[in-house]
Amino acid sequence: MRITSLLSGDDFETVCRTPLFEGLPRESLADLLDGASARSYVDDTLLFSAGDRADCFFVVVEGAVRLFALNEDGSESIIEIFSTGASFAEAAMFASGRFPVNAEAMAGSRLLRIDAAIFLRRLAEDKASAFKMLASIGRWQLRLMGELYHLKAQTPAQRLAWYILQLTDVNAGAVTVRLPYRKSLIASRIGIAPESLSRAMARLGDLGVKSSGDEVTIGDVEKLRRFCRT
Numbered sequence: 001m002r003i004t005s006l007l008s009g010d011d012f013e014t015v016c017r018t019p020l021f022e023g024l025p026r027e028s029l030a031d032l033l034d035g036a037s038a039r040s041y042v043d044d045t046l047l048f049s050a051g052d053r054a055d056c057f058f059v060v061v062e063g064a065v066r067l068f069a070l071n072e073d074g075s076e077s078i079i080e081i082f083s084t085g086a087s088f089a090e091a092a093m094f095a096s097g098r099f100p101v102n103a104e105a106m107a108g109s110r111l112l113r114i115d116a117a118i119f120l121r122r123l124a125e126d127k128a129s130a131f132k133m134l135a136s137i138g139r140w141q142l143r144l145m146g147e148l149y150h151l152k153a154q155t156p157a158q159r160l161a162w163y164i165l166q167l168t169d170v171n172a173g174a175v176t177v178r179l180p181y182r183k184s185l186i187a188s189r190i191g192i193a194p195e196s197l198s199r200a201m202a203r204l205g206d207l208g209v210k211s212s213g214d215e216v217t218i219g220d221v222e223k224l225r226r227f228c229r230t
Helices: 009-016 026-032 090-094 116-125 127-152 156-165 183-189 194-205 221-229
Strands: 002-005 037-041 045-048 056-062 064-070 076-083 102-105 109-115 175-178 209-212 215-218
Touching: 009 026, 009 056, 009 109, 026 116, 026 127, 056 064, 056 090, 056 116, 064 109, 076 183, 090 116, 109 116, 116 127, 156 183, 156 194, 156 215, 156 221, 183 194, 194 209
Parallel strands: none
Antiparallel strands: 002 037, 037 109, 045 102, 056 109, 064 076, 064 102, 175 215, 209 215
């Protein structure tokens, strides 16, 4: 089930902070979002399938969305998981015009759906915003490349520690964080097998990290950060 509504003030504030729209004047962004609508998803819901026409793109206002591909045997390979404040599917709109993978909104999510035709028409009329968006995309791409390099150079335990540390702004002492989604999805997000996640969590236990359900307690944040840098 999904519930559709107009864009609220809180929705707009979240969209303003997305990397894609970072730096755009609020008036320009409001104009670009003409015709957009926010939708709340009570259950896991398929948004689009690979090969569908890319007639829109999305911003995650709340919750998470997973992009996945179907293998020949019918199993799924998770490509990416987007959480609050991220935009996705815009590349397909600008490039091939078809979605290359499948997307599913996870239960409890709220998404902004932006119509491609209206957005592109408005963007053509506002070249200053178009250039600012290109700069934002470039900065985001550099950040993703840095993240990919960071992950590939680390052990599974370091990857998990790095991921857990991204869930808190605390720089020292102890803190408890809540995992935002299932551990199998987290394993795919950081590029390790689900069974490796359990072993990685056990390894972090030696560093004072304890897990109970979806809650993870870090005994010493700075100690865990040093572990990620070794």
